[in-house]
Amino acid sequence: MKQKIYYFAIVFLLAINLFSQNTYVFLGSYNRDKTAEAIQVYQLDTLSGKLTKFTSVKNVVNPSYLTVSPNGKYIYACTDTKTPNAGSVSSFEFNTSAKTLTFLNSQRSDGENPVYVSVHKNGKWLANANYTEGSVSVYPILENGKIDSIAQNFQYMDGSTHKERQTRSHVHSAIFSPQCDYLFLPDLGADKIRCYAFDENLKKPLVETKNPFTKTDLEAGPRHFTFHPNQKWGYCIEEMAGQISLYNFENGVLNKIQRVATHPDKIKEGFESSDIHISPDGKFLYATNRGKENNIAIFSIAENGFLKNIGYQSTLGKHPRIFAIDESGKFLIASNVQTGNVVVFKRDFKTGLLKKVGKQIKMENVSCVQIRKI
Template sequence: MKNSLSRRLFGLGGLAGVAVAGSHSAFAADDTAKAPEQDTTPSKQKTFCYLGAYTKHGPPGGNGAGITVFEMNSETGSLTNVMTFTDIDSPSYIVLSPDKRFLYAVSEVSDFDTTHSGSVTAFSVNHETAALTKLNTVASGGADPAYVSVHPSGRYVFIANYTGGTVSVIHVLADGSLGHTTELIHDSGPRMPDRAADNPTGNFAVSDHSSAHPHMVQADPTGKFVLAADAGLDRMYVWTIDLDTGHLKPAAVPFTNMTPGSAPRHFCFSSDGRRLYILCEQDSKVVVADFDPDTGKIAPRQTVSTVTAHFKGSTLAAGIVLSPDERFLYVSNRLGDSLAVFQMAKDGGLTLVDEIWTHADYGRALSFDPSGSYLYVANQRSDTITSFRVDKTTGKISFTWDFTPAGSPTCFAFLRLPAA
């Protein structure tokens, strides 16, 4: 098996092995069906955490076993390994459908088929046990897919194929399985510098700017627009989507140029869809932008560092997430192994108020549990998950001293279910 050069090489220089045999969801399988309403009393609920990871097959050759399912202790935040779905290679990014009935996972590989593509797999979610049942697997439309998201309607999934340099749209069938590819876009642009001019002092880390490298693709909250962060071309792309055909059309302003060399990696929206927070990995900056929900225009208005002025050395920003009440924003920094805490002003502007050690190496994705009481970090090189208790008044976080062993973890998806 052959893999392209890992995007992870740019920078400086339980029940594992047991396949889950879950059953198909009993909920009605159609585009508009919704899961039954659940009792929201915490004592009558269970919270599960799905964890994606790098496995032996797939760059950079990880220690993970597949998609691991943990049960969360709501009082302590600790995670207990329940089961692992092993019949998948390097599920480096996973996402639940809006109605929580299905889970989609990309396999960050480049040899799924003769076109050197990666793949994406659909699963049904058992709402009694949290077990996964594989529905089908299809080509992702490019090598080494790094991200998967679902349109708010649940009718399409979007894939960012990092090494392949493409963004793809795949139709979701009524039973949650994946149908045909409705769109495949390969953008191009001028060669950008490997490092940004506004790097932190002493940063030797580089990001791959050899070609287009879409790192994230996701719809805005209204579902009218689809955005992609291209870390190779230093651009934020915007398209409109035709929900009848799944085709994408460039918005009135088709892309916004970011700082050359900055490598926009991930982004998140405010719930009203009018503010956009763009994380650039190479210079470790968050760009605060206004987003026009009528035209899709991105208007940057603030840039803040994810490391304090005291920091000197190499760093690459990785994950970004808003607190559930949207009063605070959090970012993970690889190499420097820190979490940045930003307070949000009424106009959406950011102020860095704290930076805390992750207590592990190479923190990537970070995620809140459904209650917003705990923040979890997937530490790829340390093979562990670390967790932090959140002060919802100040936004500051404190380490729980709880380490959850997990081979090469990369991302999370949380699911709250009624207790049996």
């Protein structure tokens, strides 16, 4: 009897270990030239939080933002970011058996400085936000993972009140609604969250709505946006104001019901709030602050969606641009651009607080991190 228990215990532990090895971490970089590694891929040990190098790719410039296809076979990236008179989106095939990340193709972004890409849940559409020229581009995705030519591109010229940073539109992200029937575009330059209906069956899927945008507070600088798992609430992080605005979401319309600071009261100016994500269980929200603080603000989420700050965690580096939470909600990984380090934190499911685990990864000018179980 004891031998059987021992045998099943060994099998169980082996199964857990095998299960823990199919979660991958994708890192982008402002590599500046094609001879340096542009994208690195690591395996995440979901027992210990350890990162192990898996593969990498060169020969592309400045992949500032990455996203993974719904089936995990393809990686899409904003490329030629921060490159004058350029800008593109690129596709890569990810093969776990061969341990390769292979470049497939690129398409022009139709706007300088692409900064965010999202994939429709059907895996057939890609949406890209261009920051400098304030535009959105939408592309069909072919069956082989390659990006087809642009289906639609909309550019915006309106700005807001800040004399230096808001002379024109600066679209900072492109986020599909939970059912992918709407596309939201936080526009830092115009203090608007733009919105289109999205019809996946049309050749030009972006359709104008009766409510083409939601106006934010002046000089808020809306940057990134995330939906709660219950699909009823949306949260927008405002880079310039250092605030998070909570919206009720229904039929493509956003109605603001709360606004809270991402920074401690002692911080009065110089806000550089950046990224925002919610734990899979919907109980906690996390937001990164760059500049003076370089931390992750942690909030509990009440039953009505309201936020309450419960603490801050240093990212142990400078300029945390993007972070990600794995699908289990066990780990949060932060990327620090200026110090070029990637740090793994373990989440406490009850308190929402974070604790560093494992060894830091170094990648010069690391710009983005994404996590996916495949």
